[in-house]
Amino acid sequence: MLHCQGGGGKAHRREEPTRAMHPNLDDLIPDGQIFQSEIDPILPIRIGETACTAFATRICRSLNGSERPTHPLQWHYVEESTLTAIINMKPETPWPSLAQARLLVKTAIGHMNPAFHLILKKDTLDLLSSVYQKAKFNIPSIKCKYFALFALGQVYSALPYPTNQPVPGTAYFAWALSLIQILPERPSMIHIESLLCIVCPSLQFLSPFPPSLT
Amino acid sequence: MGNALRLGLSLGLNHSSVGNESSDVAAREHRVRLWWSIYIMDRFWGLKSGFPAQVSDEDIHVGFPNALVSESHREQFSDHAIQIASIEIARLAGNTTRELYGRKKAGGSFLQREQKLLIRQRNWMESLPDHLKLSSDKPNSRHTVILHLQFNYVSHAVFKL
Numbered sequence: 001m002l003h004c005q006g007g008g009g010k011a012h013r014r015e016e017p018t019r020a021m022h023p024n025l026d027d028l029i030p031d032g033q034i035f036q037s038e039i040d041p042i043l044p045i046r047i048g049e050t051a052c053t054a055f056a057t058r059i060c061r062s063l064n065g066s067e068r069p070t071h072p073l074q075w076h077y078v079e080e081s082t083l084t085a086i087i088n089m090k091p092e093t094p095w096p097s098l099a100q101a102r103l104l105v106k107t108a109i110g111h112m113n114p115a116f117h118l119i120l121k122k123d124t125l126d127l128l129s130s131v132y133q134k135a136k137f138n139i140p141s142i143k144c145k146y147f148a149l150f151a152l153g154q155v156y157s158a159l160p161y162p163t164n165q166p167v168p169g170t171a172y173f174a175w176a177l178s179l180i181q182i183l184p185e186r187p188s189m190i191h192i193e194s195l196l197c198i199v200c201p202s203l204q205f206l207s208p209f210p211p212s213l214t
Numbered sequence: 215m216g217n218a219l220r221l222g223l224s225l226g227l228n229h230s231s232v233g234n235e236s237s238d239v240a241a242r243e244h245r246v247r248l249w250w251s252i253y254i255m256d257r258f259w260g261l262k263s264g265f266p267a268q269v270s271d272e273d274i275h276v277g278f279p280n281a282l283v284s285e286s287h288r289e290q291f292s293d294h295a296i297q298i299a300s301i302e303i304a305r306l307a308g309n310t311t312r313e314l315y316g317r318k319k320a321g322g323s324f325l326q327r328e329q330k331l332l333i334r335q336r337n338w339m340e341s342l343p344d345h346l347k348l349s350s351d352k353p354n355s356r357h358t359v360i361l362h363l364q365f366n367y368v369s370h371a372v373f374k375l
Contacts (some may be wrong), residue, residue, distance in 0.1 A: 006244045048263055048264005048315070049315045050260075050262070050264040050310075050311055050315050051264045112290040113358065115254070115297060115361070116252050116300075117244075117247035117291065118248065120240065120244055120290045120291075121291070134370060177288075183221070187225065190258060192248060195217055195218035196251060196255070207315055
């Protein structure tokens with residue numbers, strides 16, 4: 001758009017900034033939000049634009065020329081009923097032997113560190129030995145933390161498994177999750193450590209949109 | 215993870231220890247590194263899922279992890295340089311989510327914002343310590359490879375739009 005100012009015989013060209021020059025996301029991606037849901041009664045989950053699912057959807061729409069969402073569906077996850085059934089089973093999931101426990105914790109530490117510092121390495125192993133020596137297996141905060149570590153250790157040490165088999169470590173994970181349902185009014189570091197140890201296997205192996213992310 | 219972040223905020227992990235701070239160096243360093251682990255998870259999973267970050271960079275007032283040299287500290291902590299590099303990648307991830315994928319109208323053109331992010335990525339690569347750079351002459355450690363894979367994932371998010 002040109003604006004000509006009179007007087008002096010000189011025309012001043014001033015271009016108005018256009019949306020093409022300063023596009024925002026709505027201009028680059030004019031389609032609406034993407035939601036993922038197969039079953040109507042269940043609230044659909046919004047797929048953020050940074051997600052690979054959204055990128056795949058846009059590609060599919062461009063190739064198919066279709067407006068319907070055609071992104072790959074990801075419904076392979078551990079359901080809440082499975083986790084609940086594990087917790088309700090008798091007898092409950094026992095602590096492993098001390099040797100196995102140390103191996104699982106060391107495996108978990110080896111994979112988490114150094115990018116994610118979630119626990120103090122030496123103190124955690126020392127406390128584990130103390131738990132077995134003094135038979136303090138029923139303190140909820142301690143059991144939650146170590147069961148979360150056992151779950152991580154099992155998952156990281158497992159061989160490839162068929163998709164119709166439970167994810168390794170699910171039992172320990174279910175118990176760890178059940179032990180931290182009610183958050184303490186006066187939290188301590190062990191509660192935060194436990195929550196983060198629970199998040200790791202949940203996000204990587206058990207669900208595409210885990211409630212533990214929220 | 216949201217619960218972990220909220221508990222961390224209630225304990226003031228996003229602030230440097232002041233007042234009744236513990237004289238225990240390891241305890242203080244544990245608080246710092248735990249907070250930054252929360253930050254890294256928040257930013258990475260925000261980029262993966264498209265959810266906004268749960269805590270702003272402006273609300274973080276704690277320094278980076280320190281290099282602790284005593285033997286007892288080495289038994290408790292891992293190499294601080296890797297976590298610092300991960301923190302910087304997480305920051306890039308957060309900036310990418312906000313500046314390129316955010317619906318809020320940002321200053322500057324899209325290409326300018328993208329260019330700034332690419333410059334920051336190049337700076338990250340150049341500022342890496344030597345032991346964290348990928349080597350073609352000798353085997354790379356698993357953690358170094360994972361670090362660079364994370365970086366490539368964030369780079370991909372910049373380019374795919």
